[in-house]
Structure formats: C-alpha cells, structure tokens
Amino acid sequence: MAAGIPDRLRDPRPSVSFEFFPPKDDAGEDQLWDAIRRLERVRPDFVSVTYGAGGTTQDRTIRVTEGIASQTSLTPLAHLTCVGASVADVRRVVGAYAAVGIRDILALRGDPPGNVRGVWTAHPEGLDHAEDLVRLIAGLGDFTIGVAAFPDGHPDSPGFAHDVDVLVRKADAGASFAVTQMVFDADSYARLRDAVAARRDLPITPGLMPVTNLRQIRRMAELMGTPLPAPVVDRLDAVADDPSAVRAVGVDIATELADRMLAEGAPGLHFITMNHSTAAIEVVERLGLIRPSP
Secondary structure: OOOOOHHOOOOOOOEEEEOOOOOOOOOHHHHHHHHHHHHHHHHHOOEEOOHHHHHHHHHHHHHHHHHHHHOOOOOEEEEOOOOOOOHHHHHHHHHHHHHHHHOEEEEEOOOOOOOHHHHHHHHOOOOOOOHHHHHHOOOOOEEEEEEEEEOOOOOOOOOOHHHHHHHHHHHHHOOOOOEEEEEEOOOHHHHHHHHHHHHOEEEEEEEEEOOOOOHHHHHHHHHHOOOOHHHHHHHHOOOOOOOOHHHHHHHHHHHHHHHHHHHHOOOEEEOOOOOOOOOHHHHHHHHHOOOOOO
C-alpha cells in the first residue's frame, strides 16, 4: 500500500507538493492541465486544487481534482470548505471524492464570499469552523485530513496563542497534517511549528510561492494578510522594471527560503504555482528534490 501524506511528511526525505487554483474557463483549464502534466515528471508527493476566492468555482475544482485522481499518476489532496455549504452539501462532496478513490482532504473554513477580508457568516445549516469540518469528515470514513496553518496569523485571530490553540484543536478533531499559507519569513514558520510541536505531533509543511509577478504577489499578500519582509521587497523592487529579472530574483528568494526552512526541520515544501509550474520546478531542481524515475 502506498504511503499516505502524513507518512510522507515524516519520511527523512523532504516531501514536495504543488497547489493550483481552479480555472475560470475552458482555456484556463487547458493551461492547468498543461502545468499538471509537466509536474508528473517531478513525481511530487501530492498536488491540490484550491477553491476560488470566497468558495467560488467549486464544481470545477471538484471535477479537476477527480480528473487528477483518475487520469494521472499524481496523488490529489482535495480541498473542501464550509463556504455556502450545508452539512448535507459537505457530505455529498465527500461522497463524490470517495467514489473516485480520493481519501486525502484539506479541510478549511474558507473565506467570506465576495470579500476575502469580510465578515464570516456560516451557512444556516452548515459549519462555522474548520475543526467542525474536520470532525465531520473524520466521522464519514477512513480519510486522511489536512488543515491550514497561519504562521503570520489568521486574519480573524486575536493573537499567536489563539492560532496555536486552533491548530491543536484541529489535530484533536482528527487532522493529521497541516499546510501553511504562503511564507516569506522562515522564523515565523519555525515559531508556529515549534509551538504546536510542544503540544501535538502535527507535521506542518510551509507554503512557498516563487515570485514571478511583483504586482500579483503584492495583491495576494494583501488579501492573505501575509507581510512581505523588507529584504524581499527591496530585492524585487530593485528589478521591478524587468519582468525576467523579477522572475529570476523570485526563484532565488524561494530557493534560499526553502533551503532555510528545510534546515530548520520543515517536513517538506508546498509550492503555490498559480498554474505556472516552471518556476516551482526550477526551485525543486536547485534543491535536488526531484525523485529519480523508478
């Protein structure tokens, strides 16, 4: 039997995984599948497809995730959120995943529809917290459940201690690993990882996004509440007028950050690709983490 995601995260060899966002149209879906096919040669430990902002594009996300399971050699990590979903809706989606053999699910509360920084309101017949979603999925069958972690703090959190408590509660509810939002500060990742490890055995993989577009990363950082450290901003601003140089510096920064977090004991790296796999593959190659062909 193939090793599950938590087992892979405990392997001495660092895991490598990739995250895509759901395409909005057929052309975007073609681009996504091109990126997925390119990544098959890297032999990642798993790949995931997010829900769109505010839980949009759920149907396409589910269809693409099912396609990865049935049409490729890759292990899909299926995203599932509470956004706009009743408990019955969640049960149906979990059943659809199980029907095509998907047993690994990333359980998320999700962002408020229409405004990711808006006020969260649960579906009247739905769930209010990710830990509730974890508990529901765990009761539906033999699933491996991952959750989100926020090294720079969840937007709704009153502080660091609360973020740690929430992660521990998710583990108590049935989660067996976590993946962070994108990280640009290795110290913030290590601080959260160490605080959780003092209370619970929960592998936490840092999310890493090689910068290829300066405007895009500024916008994403603003939406996620992820601060961009001054040294990172300075290096990118110095080449802001040259797109190819921005990409080159972005790959350098990602490689350096990945190397530092692996040295700090990170169990692996989860690359946020924005459906363009080449920069992430370049970082993986530089780190010597591409698996040899069997």
